[in-house]
Amino acid sequence: MRLIKSVLIILTLFSACNKKKDFLDIKILGHAGMGLSIQNSFYHDNSLESIDLALSMDGCDGVEVDVQMSKDNTLWLYHDPFLENQTNLSGCIADKNNDELSNAKYKSMHKEKLIRLDEIDFNKLQNKFLLLDIRHFNNCLNTSVNINDFVASLIALNLSSEIKIRVILKNSSWINNFTNSGFEVIYEAFDLADWNNTISIYQHLKGLIIKNADITKTQLNEVKTNQKEVYLFEMRAPKSIKKALLKKPDAIITDDLRASILEKYK
Secondary structure: OHHHHHHHHHHHHHHHHHHHHHOOOOOOEEOOOOOOHHHHOOOOOOOOOHHHHHHOOOOOOOEEEEEEEEEOOOOOEOOOOOOOOOOOOOHHHOOOOOHHOOOOEOOOOOEEEEEEHHHOOHHHHHOEOOOOOEEEEEOOEEEEOOOOOHHHHHHHHHOOOOEEEEEEEOHHHHHHHHOOOOOOEEEEOEEEEHHHHHHHHHHOEEEEEEEEHHHHHHHHHHHHHHOEEEEEEEOHHHHHHHHHHOOOOEEEEEEOOHHHHHHHHH
């Protein structure tokens, strides 16, 4: 009996070590900095303060940010379609010039200002991931912004090759514009059928980004078998974070950075 107990303890420890080792391969990325729509993120999403805090945390492998283009073809960080949802301005970023947007502040406790993509301290992103969620649609005019201008504005930033940049696209018609310019693109799919249809046309995609609830572990493994990266998002509670990690994606884009880091290393 004593021998059986000893064997069980060893197997349990071995299993725990294997789990930890598996989790160590998964990258933890902050969603719009410290998280999106979560109270304990402290700073507003996509703000410089939120991004800096995320990148200062041990165990953070990078951040995802939402990118929109102004009337002056400058890239700004903002999540929502309309400025009045979160700031002291109204309308859409695509219809505002830089002078107007430089006066925008969030309706948050700290009144953080809206920032341009080039205001991020890229030195803090060396050897880390920077995911750029491209917002291609102008909701005020109900039309897409100019794809060529968007790509040109991103190229003009001349971002360091030491930053692991991934461009997130929901609009498949934009894929070739970015990949032909040397960017690695991950496609945000509604479900696996959407992904399979898109990858059959754009086989050069770097990978898939999808909601944690919309893909099973088996489906995720099928995508990775084809040498494509998989990124999961929309997880806030420790339970959903753990479920995402157990699927073993390449990375999770988390709304609770602290909890995700703790879950990965515990």
